[in-house]
Amino acid sequence: MTDELSPRVSPNELGFEGALRPASLEEFVGQTKVRGQLRLLLDAATMQQRTPDHILLAGPPGLGKTTLSMIVATELGKPLHQTSGPAIQHAGDLAAVLSALTPGEVLFIDEIHRMARSAEEMLYLAMEDFRIDIMVGKGAGATSIPLELAPFTLVGATTRSGLLPNPLRDRFGFTAHLEFYDDGELAQVVSRAAALIDFGIAAAGVSEIASRSRGTPRIANRLLRRVRDYSLVHGVPGDEDTVHRALSLYDVDAHGLDRLDREVLRAVVERFGGGPVGLSTLAVSVGEEAETIEAVVEPFLVRTGLLSRTPRGRVATRRGWEYTGIPLPDAL
Template identity: 80%
Template sequence: MVTDFNDVDGEDLTNPDIIAENEVAFEGALRPQSLSEFVGQTKVRGQLELLLKAASMQSRTPDHILLAGPPGLGKTTLSMIVAEEVGKPLRMTSGPAIQHAGDLAAMLSSLTPGEILFVDEIHRMARSAEEMLYLAMEDFRIDIMVGKGAGATSIPLELAPFTLVGATTRAGLLPNPLRDRFGFTAHLEFYDAVELEQVLIRAARLMNFEISAEAVKIIASRSRGTPRIANRLLRRVRDYFLVHNAVSDTAAVDAALELYDVDTLGLDRLDRAVLRGLLERFGGGPVGLSTLAVSVGEDSETIEAVVEPFLVRAGLVSRTPRGRVATPTAWEHFEIPQPNVL
């Protein structure tokens, strides 16, 4: 099947001006606008649908929602869908941007009735802001301190009813008082290959990019169970086809992904560096995290938060009390003979 860079109206999508317009439109259209359009997370979608419908039937604001899960699984998209489903405005911010209680107070006091407040990486909020949020979530009010020392007084400020949608990649870092105030907590799971194929087919259609089913399967298999990665790889493959005027077959897709250092398991350059270091320098382990990080020139936090979760989930690395250990699958993937263990 040949890549088609003309849309249904016959516009030349190689024209720079048309490309710029379509890319902007694509970024907005790529995110689903409703729960029915959202691919994957079937259980979470059903739970959210029930929560939102019940709130609508009772003419009240929906309960506060906590979305927990690894990056790229759709937490921000779901927050937008919540606002769309209830027909209310969406206010977006992030935990690192709220470093003082005053920042949060200014934001909360400006919310309109029923507005959706989305806080990404909510576990990174300042502690003083978290404590102010407790009262705001339960009673829709905050206490403003006026003055200092013995003469300081607390003035209560009533807030318009709102729904807080918090997103976190580290749910364990949320303090219990904050986590318990969410009426619903959704745990997003990694996508399987079939769901990722549906994501890719939809994205390819929005890009006016014809691609074979076999090529879609290859991209899905290398996307690490994450829609964000799948869409990014699809765009890089599209770019490769455009530049090389390639035919949409599996060989061309393989060449494009190889160019961007994505191997058959979805490992990137850093993943392979960590695994090769573990296999070749430390004989497969066990080795401590900090030692492994120094050996590849990265900090241990990056290895632990970015690289290791996928390697463990893919069955390439095991975490033991003595350190990280390569599994037989890792030796096999790099075609390195596994040493005999006495």
Template identity: 75%
Template sequence: MTPADDIISVEPESDAELAFEGALRPQSLAEFVGQQKVRGQLQLLLQAASMQGRTADHILFAGPPGLGKTTLAMIVAHESGRPLRMSSGPAIQHAGDLAAVLSSLVPGEVLFIDEIHRMARSAEEMLYLAMEDFRIDIMVGKGAGATSIPLDLAPFTLVGATTRSGMLPNPLRDRFGFTAHLEFYESSELEQVLVRAAHMLQLDIERPALAEIAGRSRGTPRIANRLLRRVRDYAIVTGKGAGIDAVNAALELYDVDELGLDRLDRAVMNIVLNRFDGGPVGLNTLAVSVGEEAETIEAVVEPFLVRIGLLIRTPRGRVATREAWKHFGLTKHEAGTHNQPLFGDEL
């Protein structure tokens, strides 16, 4: 078989997976599961704009990854009957990048900027005027001969998404008419998400099995859908169906335990419990010990460990809780020589 034949044989499967990802996203607020308060607030905002014949106020979605910020942005455009333009903060690194996007918007268009806190500062400053007055100033020329030319923009709705709302400058945050803080999902809500996904996957799975997947999904629909696909793969390959035993076997194979801890979570806790006798241990020391960036530990691993009560952040460093010792079946022993945070590494 030629290399070309290999590529052709893979493409349909890839397209099917992409189509499934798109189909999983709800198309309306009525289909969207969870975030009940945010849905009610958003419904009111969009209906008011429609009744007054104007574009909706600018919207900011803040919250951890995987909770539906991008999906809600798509729903805003769909329910408003407006076109959607999508971009991201890392892609807008110059004011000119943003000016090119803004100047090409059609009246009423919804502009979605993911990870908006990662935009360049010069682009943020241009966005202030665009959000308030639907106008930008373009500098022409250099030095003493430079002139500012105002450019009027079509009215638009900016929808921003951020996982780090604290990194947004106050002037930008204050220009959003509505800020929605997305919360982690309850297991019962994740079960509803999984029921819909299993139906679309044509996967015959028992309700207790869905509950087990939901309980290991860290309160995040994206993770729940990913684990469901892994269970589907296991069921297809082994031919054992998708019962509770298959779910347990599949998730054990993929290193997801009963609390939803993955390999990196357990590596972090293993360092805190075994090498540092429960802590305290500094962030940088912890990151070096597990071979990851400190930012990854702080932004990805720690929030979940703190939320489920296995880890505590203290001024001296990270400390394991009594529940952590119990979960890993360990007993606190005499502290070793490395149980204190290194100098300058307390946070």
């Protein structure tokens, strides 16, 4: 096995995802409009020597919300404090986080829509006036003590912006909606990642990975790692044939569908005649939780036009029938 054909893995390679995160807006691939908006917001705040407006990043998982929050802190030259909505289940949890912030620090709350309601109400005042009210004592003798906070920038990330209450959403000075990537942008993501991990891969292989990544950079990086591992173990070059064999091994087809995606689509077509079929019935038929079907499988099948949601249930589209290879009944 020659050096030209074998992938070279750096002995100091860090965690895969962390090592591939861009450090600046210029390095970040895709989301051109959002990057331009963030650049303007951060530059204006720097010129005025103030903390930037609070930022809400909304969009499906894997598009770069966490990475953008890190870039915001880096661009400002300020530390980043990370937490998540599920970790803040009481107002006291949020008060502890806010009181520990230093001036200008960036607070990142992932899945912010899952915060407890009491914490959300405390956050309203903190975002507007940089202070919180702490209740001391109970009953008639309880008193409220105001606590001043250091100015900070909140970056909230959510995959379900519709679940955010309006009072919280309105307190963000800037809301960015991240979109799925096209194949060209994903090819740039894969090429950049391959260069960072020092893995030689052909242009055709890059395009093949991009086309199977479901418009999501996180999935593109994950598939690249699987191809890199396959190339390393089998001692083969990173060409298009290697990509085909590696992704076939992991049940990722040419459309980006995995095993569960295909099972769900086939269940609708074969067992329920194309639908409509209810979510719970569909979940039982494939042996998965209804939440998994709704949050993980359906969005991609609907976006690619293979499945449709209707008031009566899930229905396979004409394209979905064609994908399964089962002839569409004349009645449909």
